Amino acid sequence: xxxxxxxxLGWLFASPYLIYAIIFFAIPLVWxxxxxxxxxxxxxxxxxxxxxxxxxxxxxxxxxxxxxxxxFKFMAVFVPLVIVSSIIxxxxxxxxxxxxxxxxxGFFLPYLASGVVSSLIVKGLLSYNSPVNAFLRTKLGxxxxxxxSPFSALCVVAVIIAWKFxxxxxxxxxxxxxxxxxxxxxxxxxxxxxxxxxxxxxTLPLLYPAIYTVLILSIGVTFGIFTEVYQxxxxxPNYATNTWQMEIFTxxxxxxxxxxxxxxxxxxSVVTFISIFVIRKLLEMWGKRNGWV
Amino acid sequence: MNRALKKGASLLFAATxxxxxxxxxxxxGTEQGAxxxxxxxxxxxxxxxxxxxxxxxxxxxxxxxxxxxxxxNVSAIKESPSSEASIQSAIxxxxxxxxxxxxxxxxxxxxxxxxxxxxxxxxxxxxEIVSARHMTETVKGWTFADxxxxxxxxxxxxxxxxxxxxxxxELGVNxxxxxxxxMLDVAKKxxxxxxxxxxxxxxxxxxxxxxxxxxxxxxLYDAASEGNNFIxxxxxxxxxxxxxxxxxxIDNLRKEDALLAKQVTDPFETGLGIFTDIGxxxxxxxxxxxxxxxxxxxxxxxxxxxxxxxxxxxxKTFADTKGLVIYASATDEQKKAAMEFxxxxxxxxxxxxxxxxxxxxxxxxxxxxxxxxFTTFFEKNPVLQPYAEAVxxxxxxxxxxxxxxxxxxxGQHAVNPVVKGEVDPEKGWNEMKKAIEGDLK
Numbered sequence: 001x002x003x004x005x006x007x008x009l010g011w012l013f014a015s016p017y018l019i020y021a022i023i024f025f026a027i028p029l030v031w032x033x034x035x036x037x038x039x040x041x042x043x044x045x046x047x048x049x050x051x052x053x054x055x056x057x058x059x060x061x062x063x064x065x066x067x068x069x070x071x072f073k074f075m076a077v078f079v080p081l082v083i084v085s086s087i088i089x090x091x092x093x094x095x096x097x098x099x100x101x102x103x104x105x106g107f108f109l110p111y112l113a114s115g116v117v118s119s120l121i122v123k124g125l126l127s128y129n130s131p132v133n134a135f136l137r138t139k140l141g142x143x144x145x146x147x148x149s150p151f152s153a154l155c156v157v158a159v160i161i162a163w164k165f166x167x168x169x170x171x172x173x174x175x176x177x178x179x180x181x182x183x184x185x186x187x188x189x190x191x192x193x194x195x196x197x198x199x200x201x202x203t204l205p206l207l208y209p210a211i212y213t214v215l216i217l218s219i220g221v222t223f224g225i226f227t228e229v230y231q232x233x234x235x236x237p238n239y240a241t242n243t244w245q246m247e248i249f250t251x252x253x254x255x256x257x258x259x260x261x262x263x264x265x266x267x268x269s270v271v272t273f274i275s276i277f278v279i280r281k282l283l284e285m286w287g288k289r290n291g292w293v
Numbered sequence: 294m295n296r297a298l299k300k301g302a303s304l305l306f307a308a309t310x311x312x313x314x315x316x317x318x319x320x321x322g323t324e325q326g327a328x329x330x331x332x333x334x335x336x337x338x339x340x341x342x343x344x345x346x347x348x349x350x351x352x353x354x355x356x357x358x359x360x361x362x363x364x365x366n367v368s369a370i371k372e373s374p375s376s377e378a379s380i381q382s383a384i385x386x387x388x389x390x391x392x393x394x395x396x397x398x399x400x401x402x403x404x405x406x407x408x409x410x411x412x413x414x415x416x417x418x419x420x421e422i423v424s425a426r427h428m429t430e431t432v433k434g435w436t437f438a439d440x441x442x443x444x445x446x447x448x449x450x451x452x453x454x455x456x457x458x459x460x461x462x463e464l465g466v467n468x469x470x471x472x473x474x475x476m477l478d479v480a481k482k483x484x485x486x487x488x489x490x491x492x493x494x495x496x497x498x499x500x501x502x503x504x505x506x507x508x509x510x511x512x513l514y515d516a517a518s519e520g521n522n523f524i525x526x527x528x529x530x531x532x533x534x535x536x537x538x539x540x541x542x543i544d545n546l547r548k549e550d551a552l553l554a555k556q557v558t559d560p561f562e563t564g565l566g567i568f569t570d571i572g573x574x575x576x577x578x579x580x581x582x583x584x585x586x587x588x589x590x591x592x593x594x595x596x597x598x599x600x601x602x603x604x605x606x607x608x609k610t611f612a613d614t615k616g617l618v619i620y621a622s623a624t625d626e627q628k629k630a631a632m633e634f635x636x637x638x639x640x641x642x643x644x645x646x647x648x649x650x651x652x653x654x655x656x657x658x659x660x661x662x663x664x665x666x667f668t669t670f671f672e673k674n675p676v677l678q679p680y681a682e683a684v685x686x687x688x689x690x691x692x693x694x695x696x697x698x699x700x701x702x703x704g705q706h707a708v709n710p711v712v713k714g715e716v717d718p719e720k721g722w723n724e725m726k727k728a729i730e731g732d733l734k
Contacts, residue, residue, distance in 0.1 A: 041381075041403070041407055042381055042382070042384070042385035043381055043384040043385055043404065043407040043409045044406070044407035044408065044409075045407075045408055123556060124558060126556060127556050127557055127558040128494075128553065128555040128556060128557040128558075128560075128565075129557055129558055129560070129563065129565055130558065145555050146555075146556070147496075147555075147556055148496075148499055148554065148555055148556075234500060234501075234502050236499075236500060236501055237499060237500075237709075238501075238705070238709075249374065252378075253374050253375055253377070253378035253381070254375070254377075254503070254697050255695070255697050255698055256377070256381055256403055256697075
């Protein structure tokens with residue numbers, strides 16, 4: 001039976017997290033909500049209450065509209081890319097006879113690499129006069145404006161982030177692969193199941209929990225893209241890579257409109273929450289319909 | 294473990310965690326103001342650039358020797374996420390320094406509008422500084438829309454264009470083109486001899502980032518309009534004819550296939566492009582990385598090209614110029630001490646000479662090209678002489694608090710689409726004007 005004393009002890013143990021959550025989550029959230037209804041720039045002694053005008057302005061802004069669509073465009077390129085590549089990496093590592101850990105670490109390293117550094121390296125590689133482009137121009141007659149055309153700029157950023165996250169997601173998927181009992185495959189082999197059927201009927205259903213996790217994580221990533229975009233394209237060309245974080249940064253730290261940036265941040269949070277909720281539900285329905293969960 | 298001990302341990306653990314979390318939130322801040330010993334401490338934030346930091350540390354020490362009642366703590370402005378944002382956060386967090394450098398006119402306008410800066414002309418000693426430093430003419434361009442002076446310009450760097458002299462000579466051209474038609478003629482000759490080369494290879498031409506317009510559009514616009522203002526207070530006052538001329542010129546270069554607006558590594562140094570904007574900071578970099586770049590041999594410097602028929606003498610250009618400000622949050626003693634520090638530095642040209650030697654950035658003085666204190670320096674560094682001579686023709690950036698958005702429109706609606714051939718110059722200019730006027734309302 002629970003007693004007042006044991007409840008008190010529970011609260012006591014939970015208090016560090018609660019204090020942390022209040023200071024670093026609740027207070028900033030309330031503060032941000034308040035700021036979003038003002039025109040404050042953080043430094044002016046005058047704070048004018050603006051009501052919902054920042055939200056209306058944000059919804060009409062080309063930067064915010066671009067951020068909304070760009071996120072889903074990133075999702076359409078990045079998520080399939082990272083899922084397929086991490087499944088391939090995980091499957092290869094799972095099939096290795098030994099040294100799985102070492103290979104996993106190798107693939108995981110890009111996740112630890114600085115986004116700034118990797119972006120700068122990519123910028124150099126994609127430079128007009130880089131050996132890669134010189135080869136494409138002279139040998140294949142291809143003169144690609146990698147970061148200057150909307151689609152390729154978006155793809156470049158998506159590929160860098162996919163490269164960064166592949167190893168991390170492969171780690172999760174490898175543990176998913178490892179948890180599948182090999183006897184199931186042996187039984188399937190005896191029954192003459194083809195490799196394709198084995199993937200669809202055994203591997204995918206049993207790997208579903210890990211894939212589900214990776215899918216949700218990767219979708220979450222698309223709402224937080226910043227460093228690579230900031231370094232490589234600055235949100236351009238013509239807003240083609242303008243993410244939510246980029247828009248918030250521009251408004252808060254370049255245009256010094258903290259109130260308006262807060263409104264954009266709140267809209268971004270709501271869009272993120274709703275999007276992930278809907279996608280999660282769709283994934284669950286997909287899993288249930290196939291009998292995987 | 295008995296129950297009391299368990300409870301005690303839990304309490305201790307929770308308390309430790311809570312204290313740790315809370316202590317992380319505390320802001321120790323900086324101890325400023327007059328201490329008990331009568332010493333006034335001022336916090337000085339220097340540009341996040343090692344050479345400038347070294348300069349300020351050295352002069353602060355010298356100053357303290359002669360003024361023991363004032364202590365100057367020099368530290369660099371944090372660059373993350375940007376120096377402007379660091380200053381903004383510091384002001385919001387009530388930990389702003391007494392004074393800082395590295396403030397451009399646009400950012401100063403934002404700070405002034407938020408009442409975060411002290412009008413320097415209202416402090417005792419301002420006139421003395423201006424006259425002692427021989428900068429009466431220079432500061433005129435820094436007067437803000439409300440008539441106040443919020444920034445003391447430290448350096449006024451007239452941006453110049455560099456030309457690959459060696460390649461020009463190969464084309465049979467012995468000196469840099471001065472007018473648009475001369476430049477288009479060079480473009481034709483270049484493409485004929487070297488189809489793979491470009492006149493202007495610069496990815497920024499297709500990038501709407503606000504500050505990038507200082508080093509392409511404003512250099513050309515200031516030259517074409519003879520320094521006509523772009524925005525005055527909340528009014529768009531730009532010279533339409535000059536603006537459209539600039540865009541048409543860029544468009545003509547594009548039509549000649551003389552522009553390359555893609556990401557390129559060192560295009561001027563490798564000779565892929567033969568024309569580029571150059572600031573004095575480039576030469577230190579070249580000395581280390583491209584020693585083959587020799588002034589008068591490989592490259593030369595010139596004022597921006599102007600529309601045909603315009604005078605090619607005393608051509609105006611954009612001034613990359615930044616200065617010192619005193620923050621409104623400082624105490625009266627600190628403001629006074631800050632002015633003393635400024636007076637001390639600028640009363641002696643040797644401090645400006647030291648600045649010039651350390652940073653290569655031309656001090657914002659009217660007499661830079663004529664004062665004997667700098668003669669030897671320029672004799673030893675002839676590449677910097679054209680910058681000194683162009684100081685009177687240098688136009689600082691606009692002083693509007695919304696400079697970031699406004700300059701972004703120039704890129705988005707005019708320069709970037711014209712460079713890409715997506716819009717004709719007149720339409721681009723009018724769309725830009727409409728966007729700017731809409732935002733200024």
